Amino acid sequence: MKKVVFLLLFFICAASATANAIVPVFHFFNSFLVVPSLLLLLIVVLLEAVLLKLIIRRVRFLKHLWFALVINVISSVAGALLGLTHFSDTLWDIYWSSLPITLGVPFAVTVLTEYPAIRRLYKSLLSRKKAILAVLEINVISYVVFCFLITPFYLTGIMKRSRLLDQQRLDEWNHTDILDGESGGIYKVVSRDHHDILNRYDLRSKTWQEVYRTDDRECDIDVWDISKRYFVFSDLQSGQVRVVRNGSFEIACTPVFSGRCVRLKISPCEQYIAILEDAGEVRVSKKRSGWFYMLGQRTRLSFYQTDTGERIAMYERPILKQTLSWSPDSQKILFETLENDSILFTQDINAADEIYLQDDAPKVIGWYNLLDGQSAVLCKGERAYWNPHRQEILFKHDGVLKFMNVETKEIASVPGQAVADFKWSPGGKRIVGLIRTENPMWTNKYFLTVIDRADLSRRCVIDTDMKYSFVWISDSCLDAPDFGSGPE
Numbered sequence: 001m002k003k004v005v006f007l008l009l010f011f012i013c014a015a016s017a018t019a020n021a022i023v024p025v026f027h028f029f030n031s032f033l034v035v036p037s038l039l040l041l042l043i044v045v046l047l048e049a050v051l052l053k054l055i056i057r058r059v060r061f062l063k064h065l066w067f068a069l070v071i072n073v074i075s076s077v078a079g080a081l082l083g084l085t086h087f088s089d090t091l092w093d094i095y096w097s098s099l100p101i102t103l104g105v106p107f108a109v110t111v112l113t114e115y116p117a118i119r120r121l122y123k124s125l126l127s128r129k130k131a132i133l134a135v136l137e138i139n140v141i142s143y144v145v146f147c148f149l150i151t152p153f154y155l156t157g158i159m160k161r162s163r164l165l166d167q168q169r170l171d172e173w174n175h176t177d178i179l180d181g182e183s184g185g186i187y188k189v190v191s192r193d194h195h196d197i198l199n200r201y202d203l204r205s206k207t208w209q210e211v212y213r214t215d216d217r218e219c220d221i222d223v224w225d226i227s228k229r230y231f232v233f234s235d236l237q238s239g240q241v242r243v244v245r246n247g248s249f250e251i252a253c254t255p256v257f258s259g260r261c262v263r264l265k266i267s268p269c270e271q272y273i274a275i276l277e278d279a280g281e282v283r284v285s286k287k288r289s290g291w292f293y294m295l296g297q298r299t300r301l302s303f304y305q306t307d308t309g310e311r312i313a314m315y316e317r318p319i320l321k322q323t324l325s326w327s328p329d330s331q332k333i334l335f336e337t338l339e340n341d342s343i344l345f346t347q348d349i350n351a352a353d354e355i356y357l358q359d360d361a362p363k364v365i366g367w368y369n370l371l372d373g374q375s376a377v378l379c380k381g382e383r384a385y386w387n388p389h390r391q392e393i394l395f396k397h398d399g400v401l402k403f404m405n406v407e408t409k410e411i412a413s414v415p416g417q418a419v420a421d422f423k424w425s426p427g428g429k430r431i432v433g434l435i436r437t438e439n440p441m442w443t444n445k446y447f448l449t450v451i452d453r454a455d456l457s458r459r460c461v462i463d464t465d466m467k468y469s470f471v472w473i474s475d476s477c478l479d480a481p482d483f484g485s486g487p488e
Contacts, residue, residue, distance in 0.1 A: 036157050044142055045069050051138040056125055067121045071114050078113040079106055107143065111135055162439035166464075169438070169447070173459035178452045179203050182427050184474040186448070186462070187211070189221045189233075196221065198231065201462060208463075212249050221468050225273075227266045228473060230306055232273055234261040241275060243306060253309035262297055262321045266306065267330040268388065272370070273304045274333050276321050280353045282344065284360055295357065296320035298344050301335060303370060315368050315375065318344040323365060325386045325393075332367045334384045334393065339364050365395055379404060379411065383421075388474075389428035414456060420446060426474035429453050434466055 049068040053061050082095070082105065096102055115135045118126065126134060186201040196219040198212040217236055224233035231246050239260045243252045259277035266273055276299035285292040301315040301324075315335070323336035338344060339362040343355065365384045366377040378384075381402065384395035391406040394414075401414035401422065422433035430453060434446035448463035448470065 036154055036161070039157075040146075040154055041072070044146070045072055047142055047145060048072070048138045051141060052134070055130075055134050055137070056122065058125065059122075067118075070121065071117045074117045075110045075113045079109050082106065082109065103143075107139065110139055114139070159439060162437065165438040166447075170461055170464070173447075173449060173461045175452070175458045175460050176206070178430060178450060178458050178460055179206075182425050182430060184426050184472060186432065186470055186472045187226050188463075188466070188468060188470045189219055189224055190468070191217060191221060198226075206462070223261055223263060224469075224471075225264055225266050226471050226473060227270050229270050230266055232264055232266060232306075234264070241273075243273070243309065252307060255304040255309040255311070257302060257311070259300070262299060263324050265324045265326060265333070267326045268328055269330040271306055272312070272330065273306050274324055274326070275302050275304060276300070276319075276324060277302060278321075279318055280355060282320070282338075282355045282357065282361075285356045285358065292356065295361065296322060296336075296338075296363070298355065301333075301368065313370055313373065317341055317375075320344075320363065320382075322382050323384045323395075325384055327367070327386050328388050328390075331371050332369050334365060334367050334378075334386055336363055336365055336382050336384065338362070339380070365393070378406065379409070385423050387424050387428045388426055392428075394422060394424065394431065419449075421469065423470070423472060425450070425472055432470070432472055434470075437464075 045065070045068045048071070049061065049065040052064040052068060053059070056064070094101065095105060115131060118135055119128070119131045122131070182203060185203060188199050188201075190197050190199060194217055196214040196217055197210055199208045200211045201208050212231070220234040220236050224231070226232070226246060229246055230243055230252065231249065232241060232243050234241055241255050241257075241261050241264060243254065244250060245252050255273065255275065257275065257277055259279065261275050262278050263276040264273060278297065279300050280298045282295045282298050283292045284295050297320060298318050299321045300318055302311055303313040304311050317337070318341070319335045319337040321336075323334050325334040327333070343357065343361060362380055363382045364377050365379055365381045366375055368375045378393070379395075379397075381395040381397035384393050386393050393404050393406060395402055395404065399418065401419060402411050403414065404411045419431075419433035419435055422431055424430070425432055431451040433449055433451065435449045437445045437447065439445070444467050446466045447461045448466040450460045450462060452458035
């Protein structure tokens with residue numbers, strides 16, 4: 001019975017230790033980190049039991065072990081109250097204002113709660129002075145051991161376990177047959193040795209091949225697009241958009257605009273380029289605090305002829321930069337904005353003014369019709385992409401991927417793992433996306449994964465170290481009606 005109680009207390013300790021500085025404070029609500037955190041807690045309990053045995057030799061070690069567990073449960077439960085800082089902007093800013101405070105506050109909570117526990121458990125064996133010295137000694141040594149010995153062991157264990165889990169996913173996500181029937185190649189731009197390199201993943205050989213290498217760093221690796229005939233990118237130095245011919249990579253034109261390009265997209269018919277120009281940032285500020293976070297980047301949407309660089313149309317309302325996707329017929333383009341988009345207006349749309357909001361603002365997905373200049377809102381969400389062959393869009397809402405039939409407005413959720421970035425395959429039957437690796441200690445390493453639209457469990461990883469954007473284009477262009485140069 002005692003063993004059962006011991007185990008229960010051990011797991012209660014682990015579950016409640018959300019603010020004990022000896023144990024990583026935010027790891028107990030992460031399924032990946034629970035096991036190593038439990039092991040770390042066990043080491044701490046054993047260490048403190050040994051220290052207590054050295055201080056009080058008359059007590060048996062098993063009793064010290066039991067007391068050490070009880071002491072850590074108490075301090076961890078008390079430390080969990082620091083979670084209340086999440087609900088107060090002032091306390092949150094103070095708690096994270098400096099490293100001494102961030103580490104010192106949990107240490108103080110630990111000492112203040114473990115002192116009466118030690119006095120109670122050891123009763124007449126320790127005086128008040130010896131109890132204070134004992135609690136300070138065991139916690140100082142525990143902190144030192146954690147920082148210099150346990151942390152490297154702990155992080156190494158996380159890394160090795162994450163590699164094992166990633167390898168298991170690679171073994172499961174090996175349905176290479178889902179690439180059958182798809183054509184074209186997947187492109188990415190990487191920077192290496194002061195060069196920008198355009199690479200292409202060939203679906204037949206299943207290998208990456210270098211397509212083009214610049215003489216210097218000149219391509220913004222986050223702002224570019226490619227089609228069968230054109231490669232369009234934002235120049236890293238000047239900020240200009242350059243349209244070059246795919247193959248020869250000779251400059252075709254340079255569209256002229258006043259701002260800085262933050263996103264661009266070539267139409268399926270390859271006659272037009274949609275460009276989002278920077279017009280400032282939208283930030284949400286915390287009350288009574290200087291702390292804020294980026295809600296989105298405010299932009300203006302313009303359209304240009306691909307071969308001449310002439311501007312043919314402009315959407316009159318500011319929008320956000322996250323979404324830019326053409327319809328299969330090159331007549332409409334999806335955009336993202338705030339549900340109350342009047343917030344995005346300033347006196348001068350060209351001014352790079354920052355806009356501060358007091359609260360989060362819901363985002364919605366809409367479209368702009370290049371034929372008649374009309375726009376409409378489709379649904380709440382962000383990061384929408386149009387299926388190249390169907391009236392269907394893929395988008396994210398509340399952190400969940402969803403499909404929407406544009407004609408019926410029917411919406412279905414995509415179960416399974418979250419995808420950081422995602423697009424349709426040229427055939428419209430697959431989804432290609434970036435799925436983060438298992439290791440929680442880094443956030444910029446992803447698996448480039450192709451997912452079967454008909455069976456979302458069927459997946460194929462084609463790159464294990466993706467960090468930037470990608471484009472999948474077909475071997476042939478989609479035909480789209482020519483509706484002239486469009487309105488100015």
